[in-house]
Amino acid sequence: MSSPQPATADIGYVTDPGPLENTYTSDPSLQRTLAWYLPSATLESVQPHLTHLGSEAISEQVREWSADAERNVPYVKSHNVWGKRYDYDRLVTTEGWKQLGKWGARNKIVSAGYDQRLGVDRRLVQYALMTDGAAFILSSRINKLPPTHPFHIAFNGLISEKDDHWTSGQWMTERAGGSDVQNTETWATYSPLATPGSDPLGDGDYLISGFKFFSSATDANVALLLAKTPSGKLSTFLAPLRRTVVGNDGVPRIVSNGVRIHRLKNKLGTKELPTAELELKDMRAHLLGELDQGIITIAPLLNVTRLHTFVGSLAGWRRAISITKSFAKARTTVGEPLWLIPMHLRLLADMEVKHRGAMNLAWFTVALFGIVEDQAASSNKLAHLPHPGKEAEVECQESMGGVGYMDEADEPEFNISRIMRNNAVNSIWEGxxxxxxxxxxxxxxxxxxxxxxxxxxxxxxxxxxxxxxxxxxxxxxxxxxxxxxxxxxxxxxxxxxxxxxxxxxxxxxxxxxxxxxxxxxxxxxxxxxxxxxxxxxxxxxxxxxxxxxxxxxxxxxxxxxxxxxxxxxxxxxxxxxxxxxxxxxxxxxxxxxx
The missing domain is CATH 1.20.140 (Butyryl-CoA Dehydrogenase, subunit A; domain 3)
Known part of the structure; x- marks a missing residue:
């Protein structure tokens, strides 16, 4: 009898779960839900795009971008080597993060929500996100404005499908208030330019000064923010982060629009997304909506963002379930396939039941939002319902044993720990x-x-x-x-x-x-x-x-x-x-x- 062969670092049993499946075609829950809500002709027309998107989502290229964005976190350069401050703070983000944004734009992540050919169904085929919230507010107002109004520039940039698409931040949270925005310490003063400049979007009529404690999407092109006017009431403003000015030499240059990055936040998750503390000093901005009606004006953005957190939680949860099931198919224990062991089978079934219930509730909310939006009934409100997923993701992690606890930036496709870290924000963001x-x-x-x-x-x-x-x-x-x-x-x-x-x-x-x-x-x-x-x-x-x-x-x-x-x-x-x-x-x- 030959002697037993001891394992080495390279020899012995290795679990090989294989690649994940297409995130759309392998999800019968999502397919069934869309088939319920979408007319058959609409579903048939968008099916190829959803299948393509599901395939690219697990592609090697997207994995590389995602890993790069996780490894190389954003940082700020405010001064050059000689100690001179730049015209605007250089927020440096990784190439992977930039490419993911371009990939999203090419795949109509925002623009699908404004495809009038889809009618009330357009929200059901779109994955709503915060940039979409800003576009949503602008879309309800630009039809009443002349074509030369700067809001058209912002809206077209936000719904662009090109690589130079725009993104938007929303800046409300301050040290004194948190979710209670009435304690805002940022103030806006009406101070129009005596002579219009060459940058209509950057030449807003208001000057805003204050300090924003949690400023999302600091690498955005524009931001929606709340500030108090001399009446002491809140108004909503739109402002670019940079503006173009012409120097004494007659040469135009890009400068900061009164925005200084105090510091970037060190967060549990979403590390690739730059979130900062910002000092605003005479930031030129445009009034958005009626004066002193800031909460009413910005409320639609909150609804869109909350909807994103709901669907985003579901997406992370589904990916965690997919990883868990892939592991179960590849793993054996006590000489039996893990996917058939009764206790594990019960756990997987419980996950699917919970996810299906949350899926139905989420897409009902999306459908309701589409109807409300189509009827231009901005006063209607969506039900504020909970974000699912955190406990379920812990179960997914636990079901994989020690390997589920690993946090490998280079392997995002199987990283449940990263999903948990990133999804943690969804029960905090926007309330x-x-x-x-x-x-x-x-x-x-x-x-x-x-x-x-x-x-x-x-x-x-x-x-x-x-x-x-x-x-x-x-x-x-x-x-x-x-x-x-x-x-x-x-x-x-x-x-x-x-x-x-x-x-x-x-x-x-x-x-x-x-x-x-x-x-x-x-x-x-x-x-x-x-x-x-x-x-x-x-x-x-x-x-x-x-x-x-x-x-x-x-x-x-x-x-x-x-x-x-x-x-x-x-x-x-x-x-x-x-x-x-x-x-x-x-x-x-x-x-x-x-």
Whole structure:
């Protein structure tokens, strides 16, 4: 008998999960959701682009850009070697970061949202982001302005699909206020130029001075910001970060538009995105919207950005699930394939159930936004609902053992740690969970909003044909509404998270049930039953547990082999193989039972 061969650094077992699949064609949840919301002709027309985008998203080129952006974080050069300050602070970002921005523009990441040929469906085929928020505000105003107005320059730059496309920052947060922007210490003074210059966008009529504590997208071309006018009230302004001036020698040069980078933030995640503390000194800006109506003017940007954080969380969550499933297919433990081990299979199925519920809620919100936008009903508000994903990403990381804990910048395609770090901002950006919950409660308390919403939800729940699903959701909604109307305002705000998460569970459940009934898909029906009757889905621990609870009509498949069979169908889209795994050596005997 030959002696055993010890492992070395280069010899022995190595897990090889193989490349990730196309992020669009391998995601039946996304495909099914789009097929529900988009007309067949529209879906058919955008399908090739989505497939192409899904392929490029996992390409070696995009991985290289992503790795480069993570390795080489932004930095600032304010003075030359002789100690002279530059005309504007040099914010140095990596080539990978720049190329990712160009790639996004070429793939219509922003411009698709303004393709009028898609009508109310244009938001459903677009991945909304913050630059889009600025474009959205401008799009509702430029039609009333002459073609020579500088806002046309900004709008065209923001929706460009070319490599010289523009991006926008939004600067609201200050040291004194945080989300309470009424404490803003930035002031704007009306001071138009006596003689118009050669830079219409850079020659705004207001001078703005102050200090912004969290300024996103510091490498942007323009920014939307809040400042107080002499009345003490907030207004919204648009300003370029640099402007063109003509010196005494008659030569034009680009200078800072009163913006100095105090320092860049050292963040947990999104390290490639430069976020800074900015000192503004006589920054020339244009008033956007009505004077002293800053919150109303900038609110649409917040809705778009919050929608981005929702969809962005889902995207990160889906990538984490894809990595986890790729690992499970390649890994064996106790001599059995990991993807078939019952406990692991149950975990993967639970992930898919939760993600499907959140997916339905997200795309319903996107569709609603598209309708509101198309009707130009800017006074309508989107429901402020929670951002999913953080706990689920931890589960994905844990399911891969030690390798899931690694944080390799050079291998972004399998880096769940990076996904977690980057997605952490989504529950903070544009309002923490507490801020969103308080806004959610205030919105429902205001006027007859609860009555209007309740009428719509009542009608929606009656559309569900399956009696046990309908009854469970109606009971939950009736209990929640009664609690909302009987508690005093202070208690309702204190319970804001529970109200918000419980309503999200009800809405997601209704959407899952209606989705299942449109074609009686067996897997979607099982997901709806698990979410509604077995309370296996959920959107967080902070729900009213007497409302989100196991129903007496819970599915008969809630345990044993039948449940395991459905786990496999939900997680992998196939029936459980006959030679299923046991998951433990003590159960691998022929007479053992699961």
């Amino acid at each position: 923490t969970t507490n801020v969103l919950a308080s806004e959610f409660v205030r919105f429902l308390i205001k006027k007859d909003n609860l009555g209007i919403f309740g009428t719509w939800l009542d009608r929606t729940l009656t559309m569900i044909q399956r009696a046990d699903l309908q009854n469970a959701l109606i009971t939950a909604w009736s209990t929640l509404r009664a609690r909302f109307t009987t508690q005093d305002a202070a208690s309702t705000v204190a319970d804001g998270r529970r109200f918000m998460f419980t309503l999200a569970w009800i809405l997601s459940g209704a959407l899952l049930a209606l989705d299942a009934e449109r074609d009686n898909d067996a897997v979607t029906t099982e997901i709806a039953c698990r979410w509604i009757l077995s309370a296996e889905g959920g959107v967080g621990d902070q729900v009213f547990h007497d409302i989100v609870t196991v129903s007496g009509n819970a599915s008969s498949s809630s345990g044993g082999h039948e449940h395991l069979q459905w786990d496999c169908r939900i997680a992998w889209g196939v029936d459980l193989p006959a030679n299923r795994a046991s998951g433990h050596r003590s159960l691998q005997k022929a007479d053992s039972k699961l």
